[in-house]
Amino acid sequence: MTLLWVLGFVLLGSVGAVCGAGLFLLFPERMRRVLIPYVISYATGTLLAAALLGLLPEAMEQAAVEPVLALVLAGLVVFFILERLMVWRHCHMEGPCETHHNTAGYLILVGDALHNFVDGAVIAAAFLSSIPLGIATGLAVIAHELPQEVGDFGILLDSGFGRSQAFLWNTLSASASVPGALAAYVALDQVEHLVPSVLALSAASFLYIGLADLVPGLHGRIGANAGLGQFGVMLLGVGTIALFRLHHG
Numbered sequence: 001m002t003l004l005w006v007l008g009f010v011l012l013g014s015v016g017a018v019c020g021a022g023l024f025l026l027f028p029e030r031m032r033r034v035l036i037p038y039v040i041s042y043a044t045g046t047l048l049a050a051a052l053l054g055l056l057p058e059a060m061e062q063a064a065v066e067p068v069l070a071l072v073l074a075g076l077v078v079f080f081i082l083e084r085l086m087v088w089r090h091c092h093m094e095g096p097c098e099t100h101h102n103t104a105g106y107l108i109l110v111g112d113a114l115h116n117f118v119d120g121a122v123i124a125a126a127f128l129s130s131i132p133l134g135i136a137t138g139l140a141v142i143a144h145e146l147p148q149e150v151g152d153f154g155i156l157l158d159s160g161f162g163r164s165q166a167f168l169w170n171t172l173s174a175s176a177s178v179p180g181a182l183a184a185y186v187a188l189d190q191v192e193h194l195v196p197s198v199l200a201l202s203a204a205s206f207l208y209i210g211l212a213d214l215v216p217g218l219h220g221r222i223g224a225n226a227g228l229g230q231f232g233v234m235l236l237g238v239g240t241i242a243l244f245r246l247h248h249g
């Protein structure tokens with residue numbers, strides 16, 4: 001039963017996000033430019049809340065505080081190194097940005113496959129702890145994958161992929177979340193004491209994506225009103241996750 005939940009959210013957060021991004025690209029460009037920062041603000045709220053209200057408290061219920069926090073720290077450093085090596089990349093803006101210029105389409109696909117593999121494992125670990133934590137975590141994945149896939153389409157089209165080609169390759173690299181989820185599901189079912197460690201690393205991944213990748217892209221692009229709107233949407237993201245955590249008690 002848990003496996004069905006896992007697979008449902010994993011598919012929504014990967015292939016679902018690619019399809020959602022594909023539909024989103026049918027909107028006029030001006031509308032997309034207005035909407036994307038709001039989607040990113042919402043995603044930031046869900047990621048930070050899922051990490052700090054969901055994954056970390058759960059990890060600390062199952063294991064001691066110090067090793068959990070040490071793993072979060074290690075995770076943050078590793079994600080920084082991976083990003084420097086251009087393996088891990090989260091740039092959600094359409095149009096030119098430094099990462100886009102420096103990264104070829106195929107490298108994007110490889111980095112994305114790795115990222116989605118991890119996202120799948122994160123969802124599985126969360127559902128193995130509790131269904132509400134799994135749902136909260138799954139929502140945070142869907143929320144950040146949607147703008148991520150929009151950005152990916154832009155890069156792939158820029159680097160010469162045709163539309164259907166871009167869609168196909170994007171779907172394929174997103175599908176890496178399924179083996180990620182299955183591997184984590186089987187492994188964590190066997191070695192249960194690893195669950196808090198995986199939750200801690202998942203929290204690090206969410207914190208890193210939210211603070212290091214998404215927030216910087218929101219700065220300096222907008223006036224005060226839109227800024228206030230984005231702040232509101234970010235709180236909405238936090239609220240969504242808090243709702244599921246309240247259920248958990």
Ligand SMILES: [Zn+2]
Pocket residue numbers: 115116119141144145148
């Ligand atoms: Zn992701």
